[in-house]
Amino acid sequence: MKTFKVIGLMSGTSLDGLDLTYCHFTRTLDRWAYRITKTQSISYSKSMKDKLKNSIYLSADELLTFNNTYGQWLGEQVKSFIKTNALEVDFIASHGHTTHHQPENGLTYQIGSGQHLANACKHKVVCDFRTNDVALGGQGAPLVPIGDRLLFGEYDFCLNLGGISNISFEKDGQRIAYDIGLANMILNYITQKIDLNYDKGGQLAESGSVNQKMLDALNALDYYKLPFPKSTGFEWFEDKVVPIVDATDESIENLLHTSIHHLCEQIALQVKSNTTKQKSNLLVTGGGALNDFLIATLKTKLGEAVDVIVPSQELIENKEALVFALMGVLRIEREINVLCSVTGAKRDSSSGVVYLPN
Numbered sequence: 155m156k157t158f159k160v161i162g163l164m165s166g167t168s169l170d171g172l173d174l175t176y177c178h179f180t181r182t183l184d185r186w187a188y189r190i191t192k193t194q195s196i197s198y199s200k201s202m203k204d205k206l207k208n209s210i211y212l213s214a215d216e217l218l219t220f221n222n223t224y225g226q227w228l229g230e231q232v233k234s235f236i237k238t239n240a241l242e243v244d245f246i247a248s249h250g251h252t253t254h255h256q257p258e259n260g261l262t263y264q265i266g267s268g269q270h271l272a273n274a275c276k277h278k279v280v281c282d283f284r285t286n287d288v289a290l291g292g293q294g295a296p297l298v299p300i301g302d303r304l305l306f307g308e309y310d311f312c313l314n315l316g317g318i319s320n321i322s323f324e325k326d327g328q329r330i331a332y333d334i335g336l337a338n339m340i341l342n343y344i345t346q347k348i349d350l351n352y353d354k355g356g357q358l359a360e361s362g363s364v365n366q367k368m369l370d371a372l373n374a375l376d377y378y379k380l381p382f383p384k385s386t387g388f389e390w391f392e393d394k395v396v397p398i399v400d401a402t403d404e405s406i407e408n409l410l411h412t413s414i415h416h417l418c419e420q421i422a423l424q425v426k427s428n429t430t431k432q433k434s435n436l437l438v439t440g441g442g443a444l445n446d447f448l449i450a451t452l453k454t455k456l457g458e459a460v461d462v463i464v465p466s467q468e469l470i471e472n473k474e475a476l477v478f479a480l481m482g483v484l485r486i487e488r489e490i491n492v493l494c495s496v497t498g499a500k501r502d503s504s505s506g507v508v509y510l511p512n
């Protein structure tokens with residue numbers, strides 16, 4: 155039995171930091187098994203956070219330079235993670251950080267130069283998992299559903315609550331997945347108005363109440379009417395969501411409370427319209443799974459027909475990096491790691507670019 159020892163790297167849209175997830179994968183016949191052995195989460199400094207957030211406004215020169223320096227920085231973090239924990243590593247699988255995502259214009263871009271990363275940590279690197287799918291006419295996102303299928307097949311639905319919410323499930327023998335819409339991106343935007351990174355446990359949100367006008371405006375966003383395949387990101391948030399929040403003269407508590415009702419209503423709509431069983435189960439990961447008020451609201455909106463499963467904090471925080479590590483394994487093995495049933499591309503693909511250290 156072959157074992158793959160991989161470090162997955164993920165930097166998500168909520169901009170809280172870099173997740174390093176060291177995992178072992180084994181395959182017996184057609185079944186993959188995983189074990190997460192060591193994890194580290196490195197919070198971004200205020201200046202790194204601001205730079206990543208504003209990278210969409212950089213000039214071409216500045217962005218290319220940032221791609222290199224961020225790749226170098228990733229490599230240095232990997233190097234010290236390996237050294238501190240004395241890890242034996244086959245290769246690194248890096249998502250990088252999305253600075254641009256406009257699949258409708260044929261572009262998606264994740265910074266974190268693979269060559270700089272490989273040279274800095276002296277290991278083989280697989281990265282740039284999204285470009286090929288967009289070149290094949292797909293959304294280039296979400297990509298984690300391949301991992302949902304191969305590693306988390308016992309769940310009817312996998313829901314991730316990061317900056318953006320996305321869902322994945324099997325329908326008629328095909329994996330279907332898409333970004334539902336808002337999650338922590340709107341919640342963090344609101345708490346940052348009072349210099350708070352996020353609303354721990356959803357305590358502020360819980361003490362608020364619904365502003366019906368804001369709830370209706372959010373629920374009426376055009377994105378929700380689009381059929382899948384679809385994906386979204388910061389550009390949509392800034393363009394369509396921020397104006398609604400900013401036009402609402404309400405307390406932080408009420409803004410948060412309303413946003414949570416909104417995002418849970420959208421999730422419940424998607425789950426209910428795709429449930430074929432009397433009783434189904436839904437795995438929730440991503441930082442939103444640690445927001446107690448959000449989870450309680452979601453349970454209420456879903457009702458008893460859906461079991462909401464909140465796993466260990468380790469899995470909540472590392473599932474995306476774990477799946478990118480698996481995608482790296484599949485790329486190295488030249489197997490399919492991006493599903494066109496999810497992204498709408500012309501065909502499935504084995505995506506990712508491999509860099510050798512120099």
Ligand SMILES: Nc1ncnc2c1ncn2[C@@H]1O[C@H](COP(=O)(O)OP(=O)(O)OP(=O)(O)O)[C@@H](O)[C@H]1O
Nearest residue numbers: 166167168316317318338352354355440441444445
């Ligand atoms: N204890 C907690 N209570 C409430 N919210 C929390 C808690 N811990 C984390 N969060 C929220 O989760 C966010 C981080 O989520 P996560 O790391 O899953 O996002 P991401 O991977 O950056 O996003 P994406 O998956 O969209 O790319 C934080 O910014 C915060 O809003």
Ligand SMILES: CC(=O)N[C@H]1[C@@H]2OC[C@@H](O2)[C@@H](O)[C@@H]1O[C@H](C)C(=O)O
Nearest residue numbers: 167252255295296297298318385474
């Ligand atoms: C372009 C991009 O980086 N998209 C992210 C983002 O964050 C959540 C959602 O939007 C999802 O589409 C995707 O990430 C996860 C890891 C994915 O590809 O499955």
